[in-house]
Amino acid sequence: MKEKILEFLAQSKGSYVSGEHISEELGISRAAVWKHMKALRDEGYTIESSSRRGYMLPLEADVLIPSEIESRLDTEFVGRHIVFLESIDSTNDHAKKIASKALDGTLVLADEQTKGKGRMDRAWSSQKGEGVWMSLVLKPNIAPHRASVITLIAGASVARALERFGADAKIKWPNDILLEGKKLCGILTEMSAQMERIDYIVLGIGINVSTMEFPDELRDIATSLKREGHLLERRDIIIAVLEEFERMYSAYVKTGDASEAIGICREKSSLIGRDIYVISWSGKVPAKALDISGEGDLVVEYEDGSVERVISGEVSVRNR
Numbered sequence: 196m197k198e199k200i201l202e203f204l205a206q207s208k209g210s211y212v213s214g215e216h217i218s219e220e221l222g223i224s225r226a227a228v229w230k231h232m233k234a235l236r237d238e239g240y241t242i243e244s245s246s247r248r249g250y251m252l253p254l255e256a257d258v259l260i261p262s263e264i265e266s267r268l269d270t271e272f273v274g275r276h277i278v279f280l281e282s283i284d285s286t287n288d289h290a291k292k293i294a295s296k297a298l299d300g301t302l303v304l305a306d307e308q309t310k311g312k313g314r315m316d317r318a319w320s321s322q323k324g325e326g327v328w329m330s331l332v333l334k335p336n337i338a339p340h341r342a343s344v345i346t347l348i349a350g351a352s353v354a355r356a357l358e359r360f361g362a363d364a365k366i367k368w369p370n371d372i373l374l375e376g377k378k379l380c381g382i383l384t385e386m387s388a389q390m391e392r393i394d395y396i397v398l399g400i401g402i403n404v405s406t407m408e409f410p411d412e413l414r415d416i417a418t419s420l421k422r423e424g425h426l427l428e429r430r431d432i433i434i435a436v437l438e439e440f441e442r443m444y445s446a447y448v449k450t451g452d453a454s455e456a457i458g459i460c461r462e463k464s465s466l467i468g469r470d471i472y473v474i475s476w477s478g479k480v481p482a483k484a485l486d487i488s489g490e491g492d493l494v495v496e497y498e499d500g501s502v503e504r505v506i507s508g509e510v511s512v513r514n515r
């Protein structure tokens with residue numbers, strides 16, 4: 196019922212809706228409307244109220260309502276089934292729990308993550324209502340060794356989606372999106388597979404949307420769309436990312452063609468032409484990033500002139 200009330204208010208964002216109208220439309224008492232409004236406020240929603248005019252969601256409220264996403268989304272299967280959670284430890288972990296029974300393309304979406312994850316057990320800060328915290332369950336019929344390209348397709352989708360809204364993001368191979376040189380988005384791809392066959396992939400995407408204050412340790416390295424002057428609603432970003440993703444992902448899964456996504460990763464690369472470190476378990480090796488290959492590997496040249504394709508892993512930029 197709480198969700199229904201929220202949906203109702205969101206439909207007339209910026210205008211008051213009377214408690215009487217809500218109670219009639221939803222078939223509940225005025226006292227019940229009042230109780231649900233209180234519960235929504237306790238959860239952190241800003242709902243204005245006036246004893247004469249009723250209740251209102253302010254025009255600038257960014258409320259995530261799954262049915263709104265479903266009705267506007269123009270995809271065949273990606274995001275057609277949405278699991279929405281107000282608060283969860285990690286959408287990737289939740290997606291893994293439900294993956295074996297979930298339909299291909301199921302979207303797990305949360306308003307807040309209490310234990311958002313990055314790669315290698317690092318933490319991903321995911322404050323309530325301030326970002327897109329989502330994971331897709333994917334069941335592609337491809338060989339497991341071809342799965343890493345899906346991270347690049349996701350990065351390309353985020354960059355293209357943001358372009359629709361006028362934000363010129365850069366892609367830091369393989370899994371970060373930067374805006375004005377700072378981290379705006381991270382992608383975490385996890386897979387369960389047999390030798391020859393993928394059971395499922397969980398593709399997690401975190402995008403900072405309206406955060407103005409990051410925790411101390413992120414202050415100099417992270418940014419949000421709002422901090423860079425882009426005032427967007429999470430719903431619109433999610434829809435754009437899912438639409439871009441489905442097109443490029445379907446092409447890859449059906450025909451093996453990832454050229455559009457890899458072209459975008461090249462065109463928007465924050466690394467190509469830069470001096471970098473290639474970081475592995477054995478240490479940090481200085482190199483120059485030359486290109487991203489047709490298979491999605493990072494092509495680097497070491498100081499001794501040898502050229503290598505880095506398949507996966509971590510790189511950092513030298514001499515910023």
Ligand code: BTX
Nearest residue numbers: 285286287311312313314317319320329381382399401417
């Ligand atoms: P990563 O390992 O490349 O980046 C993690 C690092 O990024 C952290 O160590 C920290 O320095 C920095 N960081 C942490 N939080 C933020 C933030 N909000 N903005 C910018 N920088 C940050 C990147 O891993 C992959 C992140 C995936 C996040 C999504 S959210 C939905 C899904 N669920 C989940 O638990 N993870 C994914």
